[in-house]
Amino acid sequence: MSPVCLVHLVWAPLGVEPLQRFLRSYNDRPPGLDHRLVVVLNGFEPGPLPAPFAAALDELPHEALRPARSIQDLAAYRLAAGHVAWAESICFVNSHSEPLADGWLALLHEQLHAPGVGIVGATGSHESTFSAAPRPLKPLRALQYPPFPNPHLRTNGFMLRRDDMLALDWRIGRSKSAAHQLESGKRGITRQLAARDRAARVVDRDGRAHPPEEWPASGTFRSGAQERLLIADNRTRQYADAAPRERERLARMAWGAAAGTVTGR
Numbered sequence: 001m002s003p004v005c006l007v008h009l010v011w012a013p014l015g016v017e018p019l020q021r022f023l024r025s026y027n028d029r030p031p032g033l034d035h036r037l038v039v040v041l042n043g044f045e046p047g048p049l050p051a052p053f054a055a056a057l058d059e060l061p062h063e064a065l066r067p068a069r070s071i072q073d074l075a076a077y078r079l080a081a082g083h084v085a086w087a088e089s090i091c092f093v094n095s096h097s098e099p100l101a102d103g104w105l106a107l108l109h110e111q112l113h114a115p116g117v118g119i120v121g122a123t124g125s126h127e128s129t130f131s132a133a134p135r136p137l138k139p140l141r142a143l144q145y146p147p148f149p150n151p152h153l154r155t156n157g158f159m160l161r162r163d164d165m166l167a168l169d170w171r172i173g174r175s176k177s178a179a180h181q182l183e184s185g186k187r188g189i190t191r192q193l194a195a196r197d198r199a200a201r202v203v204d205r206d207g208r209a210h211p212p213e214e215w216p217a218s219g220t221f222r223s224g225a226q227e228r229l230l231i232a233d234n235r236t237r238q239y240a241d242a243a244p245r246e247r248e249r250l251a252r253m254a255w256g257a258a259a260g261t262v263t264g265r
Contacts, residue, residue, distance in 0.1 A: 002088035004035040004109060005162075007080045009073055011095040012043035016052040018095045023056060028192045032103030035064040036087075043070040048236045049079055072179040074155060083164055091159040096234040099157075101205035104113050104230050108159045111201055111209040117163035118198020119190065122231035123221035124212065125254045126151050129184065132253065148256055151212035152190040153200050154182050154221065157231035160193075168192050204228035216255040223251070 010019050029183045034106050039062045042212055048054070048178055049093035057064070077092045084090065091097075091108055101107070104122075114164065126149035130141040169187055172178040182188055190200045201209040205228050210218045219228035229236055239250050 003086050004033060004105070005038055005087035005090045006035045006082075006105060007038045007040060007077060007084075007090060007092045008097070009040045009042060009092070009094050010053070011073075012041070012045075012050075012053075014095055016050075016056055019053065019056050021098055022093070023036055023060065025100070027217045029099045029102050029104060031099070031105035033106040035091075035105060036084075038080055038084060039064050040076045042073075042076050052183055054183070072172055072174065072176065074170070074179045074182050075172055075174075077155075078165075079164050084162070087162050089159060090162050090165065091157070092155065093231065094155065094233065096237075097157050098232040100231070100232055101230055103204075103207075104205070107205075107207040107230065108203050109251045110207065111203045112159050112161070114201070114209060116197065117201055117209070118164055118193040118196065119153055119160040120201045120203050120209065121153035121155075122203065122229065123154045123156060123233075123236065124151060124162075124200065124202045124210075125154055125184070125221060126215065126252050126256065126258070127184070129180065143186075144181050146191075148248050149212075149258075150184060151200070151215070152184040152188050153202070154235075155189070156233035156235070157173045164193065164196075164198065195223045197257070200209060203230055205230045215260040222247075222254045222259075 002213050008022060008073060041064055065083055067079060073094055081090055089109060089112060091105060108120050128145055128148035130145035131148035131164040134139040172182050202215055202218055204218060204220055216223060220226060224237055226240060239247060
């Protein structure tokens with residue numbers, strides 16, 4: 001089997017709790033696929049790793065990668081991709097990620113290698129920063145983002161081939177706005193791959209791959225009770241914990257009129 005790398009981002013300012021949550025789910029929900037784990041330690045001061053983080057990682061087989069300074073999540077992913085020259089495919093999960101189903105990594109890997117697919121993820125959205133922008137910002141946003149619907153995979157948990165990733169325009173510098181554009185803008189990852197005839201798919205916990213038109217009803221991100229969600233994160237937990245009216249608002253942001261009826265609490 002082709003070498004697979006799993007990259008988990010640890011963002012120091014969040015404290016150790018998100019890392020502990022990820023490690024609990026990583027142990028309780030076997031990935032189901034041979035891989036090597038790389039932990040990117042982002043935002044830490046020089047010197048020894050703080051004791052709670054060191055203790056959490058102590059018995060976990062992994063390779064640590066520590067940027068010289070704090071960088072954006074997507075910049076950390078690009079740094080890791082350049083480091084793991086041995087990997088054919090890379091799965092990235094951010095600091096808030098929590099796998100929810102056994103075999104989650106294997107499910108992503110299987111669908112990544114389906115014909116015509118270039119990137120897979122646990123969640124996607126149709127949201128448009130241009131369409132949601134207040135009127136004074138629309139001229140600028142029109143240059144940066146497509147109008148709604150704007151299908152893109154969210155970067156909380158996604159997987160692609162290393163060679164495809166390295167061929168993309170991944171420039172973001174230190175700007176959070178540029179990082180957001182790389183996720184969902186006109187030069188976003190999903191759109192760049194689509195221009196190369198490599199499709200994006202959301203993979204649910206049953207292993208089904210959903211094309212963009214199915215995302216609103218997929219039971220994953222801000223859809224129903226998110227009952228088929230493969231990897232949770234802070235935004236999926238926000239929706240899960242919300243009152244019915246707030247759930248409806250969040251669903252409309254992601255799916256517009258396609259949001260339909262949202263399952264209440």
